[in-house]
Amino acid sequence: MPTIHHIFFRAFALLAIVLSFAATPQTATAQTTAFRQAVAEGAARDDVLAEFYRGREFEGIWTGTTGRDRARRNALLAAFAGAGDHGLPAAEYDPNALMARLQAASTPAEKGAMEVEMSRLFLSYARDVQTGILTPRSVVSEIRREVPLRSRLGYLQGFLASTPASYLATLPPNSPEYARLLREKMSLERLLAQGGWGPAVSSGSLAVGASGVAVVALRDRLVAMGYMERSATQIYDATIQEAVQRFQQTHGLAEDGEAGAGTLTEINVPAASRLQQIIVAMERERWMNRPRGERHVWVNLVDFSAAIMDNDRVTFQTRSVIGATGSNRQTPEFSDVMEYMVINPSWYVPRSIVVNEYLPALQSNRNAVSHIEITDSNGRAINRSNVNFSQFNSRTFPYSMRQPPSRGNALGLVKFIFPNQYNIYLHDTPAKSLFGREVRAFSHGCIRLNDPFDFAYALLAAQEDDPEGVFQSHLDTGRETRVNLDEPVPVHLVYRTAFTHTTGQLNFRRDVYDRDSRIWDALANEGVAVRAIGG
Structure with missing residues (x-):
């Protein structure tokens, strides 16, 4: 009207x-x-x-x-x-x-x-x-x-x-990644017009030495996907094993060369579904159509990795752990600027953890979580033996909690801060075993790094002649120390289930938080469709 x-x-x-x-x-x-x-x-x-x-x-x-x-x-x-x-x-x-x-x-x-x-x-x-x-x-x-x-x-x-x-x-993004995704999209559309990757592999799992119809289907699908040359073998031999390993590498899977249930699930994803992932990735790239910084930190949540990028080239990369899949623990997506790191950090326990996890434990046993200090509004440690925790609930609990610097600190020995309203940062962790998992979604939302010291050295190398020496000298004091970055570094927390390496190799990852499926549904509702093109 x-x-x-x-x-x-x-x-x-x-x-x-x-x-x-x-x-x-x-x-x-x-x-x-x-x-x-x-x-x-x-x-x-x-x-x-x-x-x-x-x-x-x-x-x-x-x-x-x-x-x-x-x-x-x-x-x-x-x-x-x-x-x-x-x-x-x-x-x-x-x-x-x-x-x-x-x-x-x-x-x-x-x-x-x-x-x-x-x-x-x-x-x-x-x-x-x-x-x-x-x-x-x-x-x-x-x-x-x-x-x-x-x-x-x-x-x-x-x-x-x-x-x-x-x-x-000039209107579409001019980033190298957008150009590579566009090229891969059109290549996959042409393949789709020719029938895609062929029949799915009907088997629970396959390993070296197996033979039969399922192995032939696996062989043909790997050939169609470009992971191996044409072959007449009907046996799961070394050639197929190497092709499976290459597939696993580009899909973030354990590279054991065996087509287990998880690997076969990914191999059987239809070409049309992979095309949807690429289209979603292109939409996501448009959302970030601005300069990222000649040097920046790129954290792809679903790749469980954190990288330092210099002029579109990975100069350092490490494994990461992200927020758990529960609705209140998922890591958000946003961009900010890293300003400093804290060596020998204290962990100031988030209020949600204090009242939802630690308060119930203290109400059962006042000596629970003894490695955590309970502090008043002035930051002074209180004697827990003088407190009746049962009188409080999540709304009325008047105290904060803090874990002092130590090797057992939940944040490990260093954290990297890009101040933001979500209280998200990158940090070390004493829980090293989790980095060996294929899917690494375990944290309360922050990003844990497998190689935090090397990450720190790479950042400090831009301003220190001896970055490792400077870092270790602060670490050896055992005291909480803030080290500013002379040149703050942009940080981008992203979620890309389809992406390319600078070499052009197309990669896919699982939709861990079920975000891309929702984006695709919204795009489809706007009229976006998968297509197959000839030529």
């Missing part, structure tokens, strides 16, 4: 048109007035379009007969023809349907309406292809990422000031 603002604007716009053309020849005036009146009425429903066209006195940019109009129109139609390549809703940007509507618009009023419709579609396409179709947090609440939305008016102004085709080509 039009607002009072829109009604007033329409009336003002129509008056402006009539006044501005009162002195022109009558026939031309009538046609121009009808066109501009339609533009004014259509634009009035969108404040940005209203401002844009008002600044042009309601002159069109798409539907005219000048060379500039044709260039803009043709460039937009060509961009729309490639919308499906980017995993956008192709039906929304169907160039043939749009051309038919343009050709059917015979009167000035109809052309004016189409003028505004093309600007609306242009703005929708520009935002979709540059910063994503979805609002992340509305789909998955744990995605706290701030999407770098651009000015809609700026899109229109930038387009008019540029060569049309060149401007539209």
Whole structure:
């Protein structure tokens, strides 16, 4: 329903048109007035379009007969023809349907309406292809990422000031990862048109020495996936074993060369489902369409890894443990800036753990969790023997809890801080055995590192001649010590079930928190679809 603002604007716009053309020849005036009146009425429903066209006195940019109009129109139609390549809703940007509507618009009023419709579609396409179709947090609440939305008016102004085709080509992310994902998407679409990877492997598990129909199916599927050359073997031999290991490596699985239940589950994932993962990864890449920092920390939650990246190259990488799959322990996704590390840290126990885990234990036994200090509002340790813990509940418990620095500290011997409202950071841990697991989702939300000292050395190398010596000298004191980073480092906590290495190798990971499936459902609801293409 039009607002009072829109009604007033329409009336003002129509008056402006009539006044501005009162002195022109009558026939031309009538046609121009009808066109501009339609533009004014259509634009009035969108404040940005209203401002844009008002600044042009309601002159069109798409539907005219000048060379500039044709260039803009043709460039937009060509961009729309490639919308499906980017995993956008192709039906929304169907160039043939749009051309038919343009050709059917015979009167000035109809052309004016189409003028505004093309600007609306242009703005929708520009935002979709540059910063994503979805609002992340509305789909998955744990995605706290701030999407770098651009000015809609700026899109229109930038387009008019540029060569049309060149401007539209600059809209998608220019990151190397986006280009690699786009290439892999189109390759998989061509493969899908040829039947995908063939029949699934019908077996609970297979190992070296096995033979039969299931082994042949495994062999053929590995060949179709590109993990081995064509072979006539019907036995699970060394060649198949090596191919399985390569598959396991690119899917984050234990690289034992055996096609156990977990490996076969991943091998049997249909090509169409993998294509969905790539499309979701491209949408996620659009949400991050801004500079990441020449040096940055990249934590891929579902890869259970943390890496230091320098100019799109991994210069350090370590295994990680992420938040457990429970709804209140999952690690959120966001970006921030690492400012310092704390060597020999204290662990200030989060309130949720204090009242939900430790208070019940103390109510059963006042000497429970004896390695943790109980402190008052001034930070002073209290004598627990003087407290009746049973009188408190999760709301009224007045104390905080702290674990002093030690090798048994829950944070280990170093933590890395990028101040954020979620109280998430990277840290050491005494629970080293968990890094040997294939799926490493065990923490309360923070990121545990397998090689925290080496991670610290790599960060300090940018500012210290002897980073290891500096770190160890602080560590040896046993005292809690803050070490600032001279150049703060951006940190990106991401969730990529499909990604490439800089070598171009495509990788897939499990959807540990079931986030990508929800994103795909939301994209599908917007009209995004898996497709198979010939050629």
